[in-house]
Amino acid sequence: MPRLAPLIDTHCHVDLYPDPHRLADLIEAERTYCVAVTNAPSVFPAMEAIAGNKRHLRVAIGLHPELAVERQHELPLLLQYLPRTRYVGEVGLDYSDGKPQADRAVQRRIFEAIIEACDDAGNKILTIHSRRAEADVLDAIGKGFRGQFILHWYSGSLKNLERGIELGAFFSINVAMARSRRFDSILKRIPRDRILTESDGPFVRIRNEPVWPSSVAQTLAYISSVWGRPIDEVRATVFENFWRLLAGSHDDSQHPR
Numbered sequence: 001m002p003r004l005a006p007l008i009d010t011h012c013h014v015d016l017y018p019d020p021h022r023l024a025d026l027i028e029a030e031r032t033y034c035v036a037v038t039n040a041p042s043v044f045p046a047m048e049a050i051a052g053n054k055r056h057l058r059v060a061i062g063l064h065p066e067l068a069v070e071r072q073h074e075l076p077l078l079l080q081y082l083p084r085t086r087y088v089g090e091v092g093l094d095y096s097d098g099k100p101q102a103d104r105a106v107q108r109r110i111f112e113a114i115i116e117a118c119d120d121a122g123n124k125i126l127t128i129h130s131r132r133a134e135a136d137v138l139d140a141i142g143k144g145f146r147g148q149f150i151l152h153w154y155s156g157s158l159k160n161l162e163r164g165i166e167l168g169a170f171f172s173i174n175v176a177m178a179r180s181r182r183f184d185s186i187l188k189r190i191p192r193d194r195i196l197t198e199s200d201g202p203f204v205r206i207r208n209e210p211v212w213p214s215s216v217a218q219t220l221a222y223i224s225s226v227w228g229r230p231i232d233e234v235r236a237t238v239f240e241n242f243w244r245l246l247a248g249s250h251d252d253s254q255h256p257r
């Protein structure tokens with residue numbers, strides 16, 4: 001039997017679990033490649049310390065759109081920390097529950113500034129939130145963005161999905177998405193070489209318990225059923241996609257080995 005490909009979790013809020021140190025140890029022991037996203041620049045150094053020099057854990061610098069108004073003063077801090085990591089997230093836009101236009105304007109200002117800084121830097125990997133704001137997220141990224149980006153928990157229209165694919169987006173799938181039959185039609189439209197997996201723990205829960213990075217195995221089972229392909233093949237495809245995501249840049253200093 002060939003060895004199974006490692007599991008991939010491109011979006012996990014490691015710092016928001018009750019015991020992040022224990023989770024970081026588990027990630028390393030299970031050899032799941034994991035991107036630990038952060039929701040505010042001020043918590044980035046603490047997450048960096050938790051990750052230490054673990055091989056399988058990378059820390060992303062982020063400013064969550066739902067915190068944009070409250071934490072807008074931390075944008076300079078994000079720009080200051082940006083050279084310390086290749087990964088950026090959780091960032092993006094959220095237009096759900098009728099957020100006031102003024103809030104949306106703040107979100108856009110911050111997201112556009114982050115995109116611009118990442119474009120200047122040229123080798124970043126972004127994990128992006130786009131709920132009800134898919135068109136504006138894609139407008140902000142635009143053509144010729146000098147980096148790679150993942151649309152995390154994509155739930156928009158098929159039209160914007162096509163646009164995202166044209167712009168080079170990857171898509172990370174979690175078990176909560178797999179529960180919605182509506183998502184089947186989205187998944188079928190995404191090219192197989194753009195699919196990644198994420199936990200989005202601890203927000204995503206299974207039987208009232210937060211998922212953790214290796215829970216992405218359940219997402220692989222879902223993709224396997226939609227694609228009609230063996231789960232080990234799907235697992236290998238997601239790993240190859242992750243590898244290609246990393247190779248999409250000129251800087252390979254943070255590639256997993």
Ligand code: MN
Nearest residue numbers: 011013090200
């Ligand atoms: Mn998230």
